[in-house]
Amino acid sequence: MSAEQTKSRILEAAFREFAEYGVAGARVDRIAKSAACNKNLIYVYFGSKEALFASVLDRHLSEAYVGMPFTPEDLPGYARRVFDFAQANPGVYRLLAWATLERAAALPPAREREHDSTLPPIRAQQESGAIQADAPPALILMAVMALATAWSPVFPFGATANPAADLSPDIVRDTIAGMVARIVGRNAPDADAANAATPSGATGTSVPEPAPGPQPSPR
Numbered sequence: 001m002s003a004e005q006t007k008s009r010i011l012e013a014a015f016r017e018f019a020e021y022g023v024a025g026a027r028v029d030r031i032a033k034s035a036a037c038n039k040n041l042i043y044v045y046f047g048s049k050e051a052l053f054a055s056v057l058d059r060h061l062s063e064a065y066v067g068m069p070f071t072p073e074d075l076p077g078y079a080r081r082v083f084d085f086a087q088a089n090p091g092v093y094r095l096l097a098w099a100t101l102e103r104a105a106a107l108p109p110a111r112e113r114e115h116d117s118t119l120p121p122i123r124a125q126q127e128s129g130a131i132q133a134d135a136p137p138a139l140i141l142m143a144v145m146a147l148a149t150a151w152s153p154v155f156p157f158g159a160t161a162n163p164a165a166d167l168s169p170d171i172v173r174d175t176i177a178g179m180v181a182r183i184v185g186r187n188a189p190d191a192d193a194a195n196a197a198t199p200s201g202a203t204g205t206s207v208p209e210p211a212p213g214p215q216p217s218p219r
Contacts, residue, residue: 003045006035006037006041006045007045009035009036009037010031010032010035010037010041010042010045010046010052011052011055011056011059012035013031013032013034013035014026014031014035014052014053014055014056015056015060015091015095016034016091017030017031017034018053018056018057018095018098019091019094019095019098020094022098022101022102023049023050023053023098023099023102024102026049026053028042028043028049031052053095053098053099054108055108056095057095057096057099057108057111058108058109058110058111060089060092060095061092061108061110061111061114062108062110064085064089064092065110065114067085068081068082068085070114070117070118070121072118072121072122072124072125073125073130075131075140075144075180075181075184076177076178076180076181076184077177078144078148079144079147079148079176079177079180080148080173080176080177082144082145082148082149083148083149083151083169083172083173083176084173086148086149086151086152087151087152087169090152090153090154093149093152093154093155094154097154115141118137118141119137119138119141120137122137122140122141123137131184131185132183132184132185140183140184143180143183144180144183147176147179147180148176148180150176151172151176
């Protein structure tokens with residue numbers, strides 16, 4: 001097995017371990033056993049458990065950002081794509097929740113870069129009159145991301161708090177897009193057209209079902 005293959009196996013095993021237990025509860029020996037590698041190799045390749053956590057989170061967020069290009073000219077459509085990703089990848093949001101709760105590892109560069117790169121385009125849309133200018137760009141982004149991820153199994157006030165709610169993913173997605181449209185002062189794109197352009201769950205890979213926990217934004 002090559003070094004790159006070993007690193008990949010470690011990252012995959014670490015993703016499962018961190019999503020389940022967080023940084024403090026994760027055990028390097030369990031990661032090594034799951035990855036079928038020597039425990040010392042984890043420290044050789046990544047330096048520490050906290051650095052490994054940051055590498056795992058950075059890897060998954062980088063993949064998410066590639067699959068979900070930010071569209072400031074269509075924030076309702078962007079909210080649809082984030083919704084689909086959150087439904088298909090609850091483990092990524094568990095990592096974000098652990099990162100926020102424990103603060104044991106620095107936020108990965110991908111998240112900081114992506115967050116900072118989204119604010120100027122939102123401001124430009126406001127200055128052009130395309131969306132309302134009565135809220136700072138950072139709060140608009142917060143509202144979009146909070147709504148789009150609120151129905152994730154990780155979020156304590158979404159699906160987990162409403163187990164009897166008879167709401168299909170399509171209904172929730174369309175409603176969220178409409179709410180975002182009202183927040184930014186735009187009409188939501190036609191639901192059928194948006195769903196045809198962005199199939200539900202088309203982005204990312206599935207991960208184990210998480211336990212309830214706080215739901216931070218990935219940006």
